[in-house]
Amino acid sequence: MASLTPQVTTQVSPGTAPRRGGRPRRPRVWRGVVLVLAAVYFLVPLIASFVFTVKVPDGGFSLDAYGQIFAAEGFGTSLLLSLGLGIATIVLVLLLTLPAAVAVRLGAPRLRPVLEVVCTLPLVVPPITFVAGISMVLRWGPDYLASTPFYQTIISLQNPDFPVVLVLAYVVLALPFVYRSLDAGLGAIDVRTLSEAARNLGASWPHVLLRVIIPNMRSAMASASFLTLALVLGEFTIARLLSFQTFPVWIYTISGSQAQVSVAVSVFSLLITWLLLLALSSAGARQRSGS
Amino acid sequence: MPLLAFVVIVFGVPMLVLLGGTFTKEGTFSTANLTESLQGAYLTALIGSVKISALVAVLGGVLGTILAQAVVTSRFRALREAVLTASGVLANFGGVPLAFAWIATLGNSGVVTTTLGLGEHGWSLYNFWGLTLVYLYFSIPLQVLTVVPALDGLRPQWREAAQNNGASTWQFWRYVGVPVLTPALLGGVVLLFGGAFAAYATAQAMVGSTVPLVTLKIADALSGNVLIGHENVALALSLDMIVIAGLVMAVYLPLQRRSARWLR
Numbered sequence: 001m002a003s004l005t006p007q008v009t010t011q012v013s014p015g016t017a018p019r020r021g022g023r024p025r026r027p028r029v030w031r032g033v034v035l036v037l038a039a040v041y042f043l044v045p046l047i048a049s050f051v052f053t054v055k056v057p058d059g060g061f062s063l064d065a066y067g068q069i070f071a072a073e074g075f076g077t078s079l080l081l082s083l084g085l086g087i088a089t090i091v092l093v094l095l096l097t098l099p100a101a102v103a104v105r106l107g108a109p110r111l112r113p114v115l116e117v118v119c120t121l122p123l124v125v126p127p128i129t130f131v132a133g134i135s136m137v138l139r140w141g142p143d144y145l146a147s148t149p150f151y152q153t154i155i156s157l158q159n160p161d162f163p164v165v166l167v168l169a170y171v172v173l174a175l176p177f178v179y180r181s182l183d184a185g186l187g188a189i190d191v192r193t194l195s196e197a198a199r200n201l202g203a204s205w206p207h208v209l210l211r212v213i214i215p216n217m218r219s220a221m222a223s224a225s226f227l228t229l230a231l232v233l234g235e236f237t238i239a240r241l242l243s244f245q246t247f248p249v250w251i252y253t254i255s256g257s258q259a260q261v262s263v264a265v266s267v268f269s270l271l272i273t274w275l276l277l278l279a280l281s282s283a284g285a286r287q288r289s290g291s
Numbered sequence: 292m293p294l295l296a297f298v299v300i301v302f303g304v305p306m307l308v309l310l311g312g313t314f315t316k317e318g319t320f321s322t323a324n325l326t327e328s329l330q331g332a333y334l335t336a337l338i339g340s341v342k343i344s345a346l347v348a349v350l351g352g353v354l355g356t357i358l359a360q361a362v363v364t365s366r367f368r369a370l371r372e373a374v375l376t377a378s379g380v381l382a383n384f385g386g387v388p389l390a391f392a393w394i395a396t397l398g399n400s401g402v403v404t405t406t407l408g409l410g411e412h413g414w415s416l417y418n419f420w421g422l423t424l425v426y427l428y429f430s431i432p433l434q435v436l437t438v439v440p441a442l443d444g445l446r447p448q449w450r451e452a453a454q455n456n457g458a459s460t461w462q463f464w465r466y467v468g469v470p471v472l473t474p475a476l477l478g479g480v481v482l483l484f485g486g487a488f489a490a491y492a493t494a495q496a497m498v499g500s501t502v503p504l505v506t507l508k509i510a511d512a513l514s515g516n517v518l519i520g521h522e523n524v525a526l527a528l529s530l531d532m533i534v535i536a537g538l539v540m541a542v543y544l545p546l547q548r549r550s551a552r553w554l555r
Contacts, residue, residue, distance in 0.1 A: 031361040038358050052395035129529035130302070132509055132526055133308050137305050137308050171301070172302050236492035266388035270384065
């Protein structure tokens with residue numbers, strides 16, 4: 001036990017037995033059991049899914065299911081749609097949140113609680129209720145607005161090739177994560193000094209934002225983007241209830257006819273998401289150790 | 292600020308419509324939808340959702356804390372890093388792929404089910420307990436992520452001070468450890484509740500409608516799988532959900548502030 005309290009070990013002369021003589025071994029056994037159980041619980045489904053996808057009825061082994069992914073109808077279009085939605089969401093959410101986060105730090109600290117509440121609301125409201133509201137708006141729109149220019153807007157929002165309405169909804173869902181990540185990033189640099197220095201040197205506000213603040217925020221913006229992308233690639237509720245064929249909806253749709261392929265795609269999409277998140281967390285760890 | 296305007300339009304308008312729709316029946320103001328949403332099958336679904344979320348939150352909270360404690364007190368730094376990274380990944384692992392991974396494992400023709408012959412013993416993943424098992428898969432890592440900072444904040448000096456004053460291990464946890472950790476633990480439990488309560492994709496892909504859950508009912512009503520004219524009941528159900536989630540979250544915010552005081 002002594003080794004986990006670094007401040008203490010320096011005070012204890014080397015070679016001394018652990019001071020808590022009453023309980024030397026028991027915790028270690030307990031810890032081992034817990035860790036083994038956790039490992040079993042978390043690893044078995046992953047391994048089993050992989051086995052499920054490579055198993056052939058006669059007991060052989062084949063990677064066919066993975067090959068079939070790319071041949072399956074709708075794979076390319078739905079994945080491209082999800083990626084496109086992800087990129088659009090990232091751009092929009094950063095464009096909206098970054099100026100707001102900077103403004104709250106510099107000019108209007110009194111708006112900070114407002115912004116924080118606004119950015120927490122999407123966490124309180126479950127996505128399914130959000131989509132219930134959206135679908136009502138979209139359904140009522142044609143009835144009430146048929147004679148106004150808004151009618152065209154509502155129709156074009158739902159263009160199945162690129163449903164803008166999903167981008168808007170995803171921006172709301174991503175807002176809490178993006179705001180937190182950007183706010184932490186802004187907290188790590190001295191925004192006020194940097195922007196005042198730039199202003200004194202004659203830079204305009206857009207210039208300050210583009211050339212001074214954004215370069216300093218690269219890692220925070222990257223992590224916000226990663227999180228948003230992971231969110232959009234995995235989002236099912238809203239896309240399904242508004243009947244758009246995004247990637248997760250497509251996986252769900254093919255599961256009826258091709259169970260093995262759908263599990264293979266699940267494993268595959270997990271790998272993509274995990275690589276994204278692992279890249280993110282290792283980048284974060286590097287930065288922590290660097291600073 | 293453009294951000295506020297955006298949120299008001301994209302988030303506020305649907306919420307207003309939701310509120311309006313809840314209290315409208317055949318064009319006039321009425322609370323009939325709300326009453327209906329709290330009766331019969333809808334009430335069962337609402338209770339089912341609360342039940343599973345509460346179970347997942349408590350189980351996930353306890354198991355996650357035990358795992359976190361095991362990791363925090365471990366001597367291997369690599370283990371700690373590995374578990375934390377894995378938790379970060381697994382806590383985000385939800386939705387359809389999660390359901391399929393479990394179906395492939397313990398579903399009717401899942402690998403583990405067929406290997407161990409569980410099917411003959413009446414095993415089924417597609418019920419309340421199966422769903423709980425699956426929800427825990429992303430809940431436990433989330434709890435680990437929430438409590439590890441709190442456990443790290445439990446300074447060894449406090450423990451030593453307690454021991455110097457003659458406290459036993461139990462007394463230390465009873466009077467120092469648990470009170471300091473309570474806000475963080477409860478905060479984690481609240482998050483787990485919210486996560487399980489709002490989950491739709493996993494449930495839809497896994498159990499269809501064999502387990503009554505409020506998210507599934509709302510989805511059914513919205514996509515017109517039930518009687519026409521019941522869309523507004525879906526809105527009322529949504530409002531019920533928001534109220535429950537809001538109440539639970541209202542517990543969380545003050546707790547977070549309290550735990551922040553000790554964990555600097």
